[in-house]
Amino acid sequence: MRNNEMHEAGQGVLEDGHGRRFYYLRLSVTDACNFRCDYCLPEGYRARAGEAAPLSVAEAATAMRAFARLGTRKVRLSGGEPSLRADLPDIIAAARNTPGIRRVAVTSNGYKLPKVIDEWRRSGLDQLNISIDSLDAAEFARITGHDCLPRIRTGIDRALELGVQTKVNAVLLSDGATERLQQFLDWLRDTPVTLRFIELMQTGDNRDYFASNHLRGDTIERQLIESGWQLLPRAIDAGPAREYAHPDYRGSIGLITPYSRDFCQSCNRLRVSAQGKLHLCLFADAGLDLREEIRRGDVAALAERIQTLVGGKAASHYLQQGQTGATRNLSVIGG
Structure with a gap:
């Protein structure tokens, strides 16, 4: 590693006022999505008038270098739906070529996966998260508005062939939960993926849906x-899931339970929106604009501003009190 790379690669430690350290960046590359999931965008994506353009490849690279300078080890590119950007492979490559970044991940709905996964892998992808809320094709189509589950599963099979660590995200929904769990267990017996059950979270746009469909993750965990x-150890740059394994299954299961009492104590991740706003929490009241520093390309100044802003991160998201902040739906900054 060259001297200038060593200077940029993780020389700082990004820590908030509560002693939490942050090694994981979730960088949204678009807030557009082509799915119409019941719990997120039931009417489909609608662009907001006056919305700034998403970060360019060069701007995304600047943001990632600044976070890496502060100790970030893992970058997850999210959306919306990242595959809607034709230049996503260039952003993956920029992440891979950022000194200090050890793991590059993408979260996708998998709609284009069979066509794009080989190029993503060549660009430097290590880890893939695909959203599948049901393994029943008809129910999947009803939830998402797209009848494409077989194609997505083909893409997952190809990702596994390429050696990409693959996870599947499933939002917990109360109606039919027992049947969906059994379908997933049957699949995991022979499929080496990590299934992550995510508690449905209340946002500004889904309050009624949340009230009717929320299921606590600890019910599944028990x-x-x-x-x-059996509970597995948690890596320092891992996401928030508590992950379990069973000797009779090739796959594993993780649970993300944001309504549990101590959920925020282990927070290790920060989010930057597609427009370059730092979100200290998924449910913060507002994003903190970094676009000016990003546009200048001054990595040192950007890192200094990030360090200052992170010091003001709140102790909790306060979801338990029904506070959803500025998050209208989960496509805005990637869930």
Whole structure:
């Protein structure tokens, strides 16, 4: 590693006022999405008038270098739906070529996956998260508005062939939860993916849907423990899931339970929106604009501003009190 790379690569430690350290950046590359999921964008994506253009490849690279300078080890490119950007492979490559970044991930709905996964892998992708809320094709189509589950599963099979660590995200919904769990367990017996059950979260746009469909993740967690699933150690740059394994299954199961009492104590991630706003929490009241520093390309100044802003991160998201902040829906900054 050259001297200038060593200077940029993780020389700082990004820490907030509560002693939490941040090694993981979720960088949204677009807030547009082509799915119409019931719990997120049931009417489909609608661009907002006057919305700034998303970060360019060069701007995204500047942001990632600044975070890496502060100790970030993992970058997840999210949306909206990242594959809607034709230049996503260039952003993946920029992440891969950022000194200090050890893991590059993408979260996608998988709609284009069979066509793009080989190029993503060549560009430097390590990890892939695909959203599948049901393995029943008809139910999947009803939830998302797209009848494409077989194509997505083909893309997952190809990702596994290429050696991409693959996770599947499933939002917990109360109606039909038992049947969906059994379908996923049957699949995981022979499929080496990590399934992550994510509690439905209340946002500004889904309050009624949340009230009718929310299911606590600890209900599923108790069933897993009673069936012999064992909790695995958590990596320093891992996401918020508590991950379980079972000797009879090739796949594993993680649970993300934002309504649990101590959820925020282990927070290790920060978010930057597609327009270059730092979100200290998924449910913060507002994003903090970094676009001016990003446009200047001054990595040192950007890192200094990020360090200052992170010091003001709140202790909790306060979802339990019904506070959803400025998050209208989860496509805005990637969930």
